[in-house]
Each structure stands twice: as C-alpha cells, then as structure tokens.
Amino acid sequence: MQKQVIKRYYAPASTGNVSVGFDLLGAAFEPIDGSLLGDVLDILAETPQLSLTISGRYVHQLPADTTENLITQAFYAFEQALGKPLPRLSLHLHKNLPVGSGLGSSACSIVVAFYAFNDYFGRPFTQTQLLTLMAIAEGGVSGSVHYDNVAPSYLGGLQLMLPESPKLCRQLPWFAHWRVVLCYPGTVLSTKAARQVLPQQLSLAHSIAFAGTLSRFISALYSDDEQDAVSALHDLIAEPARLPLIPELLSLRQTLMAEGVAHLGISGAGPTLFAVCQNEALATETADYLQRHYAKNQDALTVVCRLATLGARALED
Numbered sequence: 182m183q184k185q186v187i188k189r190y191y192a193p194a195s196t197g198n199v200s201v202g203f204d205l206l207g208a209a210f211e212p213i214d215g216s217l218l219g220d221v222l223d224i225l226a227e228t229p230q231l232s233l234t235i236s237g238r239y240v241h242q243l244p245a246d247t248t249e250n251l252i253t254q255a256f257y258a259f260e261q262a263l264g265k266p267l268p269r270l271s272l273h274l275h276k277n278l279p280v281g282s283g284l285g286s287s288a289c290s291i292v293v294a295f296y297a298f299n300d301y302f303g304r305p306f307t308q309t310q311l312l313t314l315m316a317i318a319e320g321g322v323s324g325s326v327h328y329d330n331v332a333p334s335y336l337g338g339l340q341l342m343l344p345e346s347p348k349l350c351r352q353l354p355w356f357a358h359w360r361v362v363l364c365y366p367g368t369v370l371s372t373k374a375a376r377q378v379l380p381q382q383l384s385l386a387h388s389i390a391f392a393g394t395l396s397r398f399i400s401a402l403y404s405d406d407e408q409d410a411v412s413a414l415h416d417l418i419a420e421p422a423r424l425p426l427i428p429e430l431l432s433l434r435q436t437l438m439a440e441g442v443a444h445l446g447i448s449g450a451g452p453t454l455f456a457v458c459q460n461e462a463l464a465t466e467t468a469d470y471l472q473r474h475y476a477k478n479q480d481a482l483t484v485v486c487r488l489a490t491l492g493a494r495a496l497e498d
C-alpha cells in the first residue's frame with residue numbers, strides 16, 4: 182500500500198571538480214528527458230522514534246543498518262546544531278544515485294536531508310549556515326571538507342567555491358546548449374580511497390598551471406567564449422593521480438574527441454565519466470558509445486543531461 186507523504190524533497194546529482202577546478206568547482210545536472218536524477222526524501226509522519234526506510238535502484242549499495250545512513254546522521258547533526266530536541270520523524274529515502282560513483286551520491290542524500298529538515302522545522306538556518314552543515318557532514322564521509330558536490334546539489338547550477346569568503350560559493354555562467362553525458366560504469370570507487378592517491382604537494386610551476394587553466398575557464402565563461410572554455414578543460418591535479426583507477430579514460434577520450442566531443446573527464450572522484458557535447462545529437466551518440474564501452478554491469482547508468490539550474494527543493498504532488 183502507498184504510504185501517505187506529508188512532504189517530499191529532492192536534490193540533484195552533481196559533478197565535482199568539472200576537471201579544471203579540483204575541490205573548487207561543481208555542477209548540478211538533470212536528464213534532458215525531464216526525469217529526476219537525484220535522491221528523494223519523504224517525511225511520512227511525526228513518530229515517537231526516528232525511523233528510516235529505503236527503496237530505489239541503489240538501495241543494495243547502502244549499509245543495511247539505517248542508523249549508519251547519512252539521512253539518520255543528518256537528522257541528529259541538524260538537531261545538535263539547533264541545540265534543542267526535535268520531534269522524531271518517520272522518513273523514506275528513494276536512493277536513486279549510485280554510491281561511490283562520482284555523482285555526489287553522499288552529498289545528494291546529505292543535501293536533501295538538511296534541506297528537508299530545515300524546511301519542515303520552519304527554516305531556522307540561513308542558506309550559508311545550512312551549506313556549512315552540509316559540507317561538514319560530507320567531510321565526515323570523504324575524509325576532508327569540500328563543497329563541490331554539496332553546493333551545486335543544494336543551490337543548482339555551476340558553483341565556484343570561494344575559500345575564506347563568507348559567501349562560500351558563487352554561481353557561474355554556463356553554455357545553455359551544452360549537453361553533458363554522465364556514464365557510471367557500475368563499479369564502486371570510494372571518495373576516501375580516490376583522495377588517498379592525490380599528491381600532497383604541488384610544485385610552483387604546477388600550481389601556476391592549475392590556477393591558469395581554472396582562470397582561463399572561468400574568464401571564458403564570463404566572456405561567452407565557448408572555444409576557449411572548451412580548450413581550458415584540463416585536469417592537472419586529480420586526473421594524473423587517478424588514471425590508474427580509471428585506465429580506460431585516455432582511450433575513450435581519444436575516440437570520443439575524434440568524433441567531436443569537446444571533453445571527457447572524471448566526474449568528482451570517479452568512476453563516473455562526464456562528456457561535454459556541444460549539441461544534443463552528439464550527446465546521444467556519445468551516451469550510446471559510453472554505455473557500450475564503459476558500462477560494466479547491471480548497476481551502470483548512462484544519462485544525457487543539461488545543467489540543473491534548480492538545486493534542492495520540495496516536490497509538489
């Protein structure tokens with residue numbers, strides 16, 4: 182029997198880094214067919230004890246014990262930050278994003294949970310306070326606080342993190358006609374493990390090159406210079422270190438770029454790859470190619486997306 186839902190909330194999938202902005206850039210995406218790609222959280226009732234049930238395509242990738250679920254942990258973190266006891270809730274999570282995928286799965290659950298609790302309990306936290314709570318919770322999973330999944334999943338769009346600024350992040354322009362193919366092969370790669378292979382230090386020359394590509398990309402976005410933006414899409418930090426974890430990347434990139442794809446990069450910590458296509462026909466062909474050559478099992482997921490301009494929100498019936 183269908184359970185009665187008091188309120189339903191959603192947060193979109195996201196791609197951290199966007200190749201040029203390690204830990205500093207992140208984008209939210211949505212399928213072009215109008216479907217939702219992200220986790221959905223239902224508040225079912227106020228109950229004597231907190232409870233969580235889970236369904237969805239990727240429920241089997243989550244811990245069986247729901248007290249270990251990030252949704253449950255987010256409830257207690259929210260309550261602790263508020264500093265007063267809250268009524269317990271009966272919750273249901275539709276786990277639509279694969280875990281350890283590079284699609285910001287943990288961030289998506291964290292964002293939808295904090296957004297839902299804040300909305301349901303009368304919005305006690307400001308946007309900045311809530312984003313900080315989300316980032317701290319995400320840091321608990323991946324081993325270090327980074328905003329490049331939580332910020333776009335919460336706020337939508339392409340977000341640039343602003344370290345040391347009270348604003349935390351700023352939305353950047355984007356090319357509305359770009360289509361982004363997300364291809365998750367079906368294998369799990371934990372963010373923590375993918376961060377352990379990163380270099381601990383960068384040379385001065387490397388640091389300048391990284392700052393240069395990121396600045397070039399951002400200035401090209403503001404200048405509406407599509408060709409320069411595409412040319413700037415190089416990952417000088419994470420990709421060299423993570424290539425051994427995703428050895429197919431170079432040959433897939435060579436093939437797809439020869440067919441006109443603007444860029445193929447690692448989405449977040451991987452193993453999802455994202456392909457930037459400058460038209461929809463090419464995106465459809467690219468999705469077909471990646472599904473045939475990169476998908477590895479039944480958990481694989483390939484979707485043609487556009488930038489999701491909206492982030493977390495309540496869903497009306």
Ligand SMILES: Nc1ncnc2c1ncn2[C@@H]1O[C@H](COP(=O)(O)OP(=O)(O)OP(=O)(O)O)[C@@H](O)[C@H]1O
Nearest residue numbers: 250251280281282283284285286287290371372449
């Ligand atoms: N609701 C949830 N959604 C996702 N992961 C969860 C959830 N609850 C608990 N977890 C646990 O959190 C960890 C998430 O790991 P990780 O950060 O590597 O995944 P991820 O967020 O999908 O990665 P990425 O950000 O690269 O997409 C896993 O150990 C998973 O079991």
Ligand SMILES: N[C@@H](CCO)C(=O)O
Nearest residue numbers: 197204329372449450
């Ligand atoms: N910036 C993070 C994103 C994780 O999804 C990383 O690359 O480790």
